[in-house]
Amino acid sequence: MWGGRFANGPSAIMREINASIPFDKALWRQDIAASKAHVDMLAVQGIVTHDDAAQIAGGLDRVAAEYEADGVPENWDLEDIHMTTESRLAELIGPVAGRLHTARSRNDQVATDFRLWVRDAMDQAELGLKQLQVALVGRAGEHADSIMPGFTHLQTAQPVTLGHHLMAYYEMAGRDRSRFADARVRMNRSPLGAAALAGTGFPIDRFRTAEALGFDGPTDNSLDSVSDRDFALDYLMAAAQCSLHLSRLAEEFIIWASQPFGFVTLPDSLSTGSSIMPQKKNPDAAELVRGHSGRIVGCLTSLMITMKGLPLAYSKDMQDDKPPVFEAASLLALSIAAMTGMVAEARFRTERMRAAAELGYATATDLADWLVRQANIPFREAHHITGSAVKLAESRGVALDQLPLGDLQAIDARIDDRVYAALSVDASVASRASHGGTAPNEVRKRVAEARVALGLEETA
Numbered sequence: 472m473w474g475g476r477f478a479n480g481p482s483a484i485m486r487e488i489n490a491s492i493p494f495d496k497a498l499w500r501q502d503i504a505a506s507k508a509h510v511d512m513l514a515v516q517g518i519v520t521h522d523d524a525a526q527i528a529g530g531l532d533r534v535a536a537e538y539e540a541d542g543v544p545e546n547w548d549l550e551d552i553h554m555t556t557e558s559r560l561a562e563l564i565g566p567v568a569g570r571l572h573t574a575r576s577r578n579d580q581v582a583t584d585f586r587l588w589v590r591d592a593m594d595q596a597e598l599g600l601k602q603l604q605v606a607l608v609g610r611a612g613e614h615a616d617s618i619m620p621g622f623t624h625l626q627t628a629q630p631v632t633l634g635h636h637l638m639a640y641y642e643m644a645g646r647d648r649s650r651f652a653d654a655r656v657r658m659n660r661s662p663l664g665a666a667a668l669a670g671t672g673f674p675i676d677r678f679r680t681a682e683a684l685g686f687d688g689p690t691d692n693s694l695d696s697v698s699d700r701d702f703a704l705d706y707l708m709a710a711a712q713c714s715l716h717l718s719r720l721a722e723e724f725i726i727w728a729s730q731p732f733g734f735v736t737l738p739d740s741l742s743t744g745s746s747i748m749p750q751k752k753n754p755d756a757a758e759l760v761r762g763h764s765g766r767i768v769g770c771l772t773s774l775m776i777t778m779k780g781l782p783l784a785y786s787k788d789m790q791d792d793k794p795p796v797f798e799a800a801s802l803l804a805l806s807i808a809a810m811t812g813m814v815a816e817a818r819f820r821t822e823r824m825r826a827a828a829e830l831g832y833a834t835a836t837d838l839a840d841w842l843v844r845q846a847n848i849p850f851r852e853a854h855h856i857t858g859s860a861v862k863l864a865e866s867r868g869v870a871l872d873q874l875p876l877g878d879l880q881a882i883d884a885r886i887d888d889r890v891y892a893a894l895s896v897d898a899s900v901a902s903r904a905s906h907g908g909t910a911p912n913e914v915r916k917r918v919a920e921a922r923v924a925l926g927l928e929e930t931a
């Protein structure tokens with residue numbers, strides 16, 4: 472494509488290091504669409520004839536049909552998807568194919584194709600996360616009353632409901648969705664027509680190609696247009712943060728599925744067995760989601776470091792932008808799908824959760840609060856009294872509400888038998904009815920609002 476200036480062809484090493492076709496062939500649909508929008512505009516602007524444009528567009532359709540049927544051929548000499556398509560077009564329709572590259576460069580071409588690809592990836596992530604939210608809300612609604620231990624430091628802290636716990640992940644997925652949606656708004660401008668870096672002398676209409684490709688308009692600075700990969704970084708940042716959330720959810724399932732916890736039975740469809748230990752049912756899907764998040768964060772780091780310090784405008788380093796984005800996108804899609812299935816199909820062992828909440832002195836705060844409210848004791852003192860009660864119960868291996876009143880009164884005479892009502896895990900969760908609290912009625916309110924937000928119901 473640049474042979475005119477060169478006496479000798481590239482070495483084998485040059486051809487290999489230069490070739491992006493092994494990965495950028497994934498952009499073929501975007502490349503064809505952008506080329507068709509471009510040639511249509513060239514004809515409307517009188518830069519090529521309508522007849523030539525029609526031949527080129529028809530040829531591009533034929534190339535697309537071949538790619539669809541047989542895949543994109545990988546010839547390193549043709550370097551990338553743009554040259555592969557143009558070269559095949561020339562084979563099919565002859566020298567008129569050479570008019571397609573008027574008033575553009577591969578620099579604006581790849582920036583356009585890649586934006587289109589990333590825009591789809593953002594839409595897909597958003598859609599996948601919505602499905603995850605639907606699954607979370609469904610299970611949270613079922614379990615608005617199911618009591619489990621709530622943890623801090625992974626130590627039993629206060630009783631919560633499983634519905635409340637699941638709705639925490641609904642919130643995270645919602646923020647992730649908004650990050651993708653927000654990034655999409657910011658990136659939806661067309662770089663096509665920025666040409667190599669400085670714009671073009673041909674009378675192109677960048678608004679027309681922008682509209683044809685579903686962009687809100689053209690970008691406003693040609694140098695920025697060909698050198699900007701913020702859209703890919705925005706995608707990776709949103710993907711990385713999302714993957715952290717998925718990894719945390721996966722970790723919950725891994726812990727809950729362990730025998731000492733026994734809070735959940737994982738769906739067979741998302742577990743594996745052991746070839747040596749017949750009793751094993753391993754949470755491999757969840758572990759891989761946890762592992763994939765590390766790789767996704769690595770993809771973000773990779774592109775950030777690629778872009779760091781690049782002067783304007785295009786540099787070939789930027790060809791390395793695609794593998795991390797493609798990798799992150801496929802890992803993220805799989806991770807979202809795996810966690811959606813896990814949430815939807817897991818069998819929660821609510822009796823085990825409840826028993827664990829009753830065992831771990833989870834209502835100690837309720838005893839302290841009761842002392843504050845009923846006996847007008849300052850909280851710090853109440854905290855101390857409660858600590859003594861927990862110590863006594865622990866030494867006897869019983870729950871707080873199994874301590875006889877006499878023993879409680881020996882610790883502090885101001886305690887009376889009304890305290891038992893506050894010590895049950897049910898009373899504890901029901902009392903936490905502050906906005907966003909774990910009380911079953913609060914959880915039901917949040918679930919109802921979420922169902923409306925997700926379009927599952929019209930009004931709460």
Ligand code: ARG
Nearest residue numbers: 491551577578581785789790
């Ligand atoms: N394969 C290249 C990439 O992905 C296309 C742009 C090449 N531009 C250039 N001036 N060599 O970045």
